[in-house]
Amino acid sequence: MAGSRLERFGTVFSRVRDLMRTRVIKPHEKPIWYDVYMAFPPKRDPLYVKRHTRACTNEQETVPEIFYxxxxxxxxxxxxxxxxxxxxxxxxxxxxxxxxxxxxEGIILRRRGLLPVEESRDPVFDLKLKDMLAEQHSVDTQTAQT
Missing domain, CATH: 1.10.10 (Arc Repressor Mutant, subunit A)
Structure with missing residues (x-):
């Protein structure tokens, strides 16, 4: 019950002002900011705005499961x-x-320290440019000789 109206109705300024009018707060006990607020009030009063939720949607936000x-x-x-x-x-x-x-069940285990399975590679990928050029040159010279 306490605090149920705390931010919903009125502002801090209006509450302090009303407490001063009813002499609950004496003039020498007023807050330092009160005179500044009186001299320079905001252009629009701050309002408590309640988030609107549709009554027809009762969707719960799902929290993703976290596995460590x-x-x-x-x-x-x-x-x-x-x-x-x-x-x-x-x-x-x-x-x-x-x-x-x-x-x-969807839990994937892996053994510590084992290397992953190495995929077989095509030997063409292991050739170097110099080797390829040398092989091409030797093929060209053989075809020229014949």
Missing amino acids: AEDEVRAFIVKYAELQSQSELTDSALFEETAKALLK
Whole structure:
């Protein structure tokens, strides 16, 4: 209840002015800014404007889920313990099954320290310009000789 009308009705100036009229605030206790505000009032009074929301839309703002590295580790440990109690696999097989189960749930694990799989490249990309020119020159000289 306290503060329910705090910013909605009237301004600080109007409240202080009314308190001075009713002699709750004595003239020697008035705030320093009161005389300046009286001499230079704003061109328009500040108003409390309530944000309008449509009654027909009750849409809640969705907060995106945030996953940290700790969450992935925690999910792995929980799933590992769950699978360990259900089956009698070796540690490496249990690790792989846990990774597959988490992958189905959308959590992608990667092993620390392993290099990513290297894609096979076309040997043409590894050639250098000098090598290409030398090969072209040798082909040209062979065709000229024949």
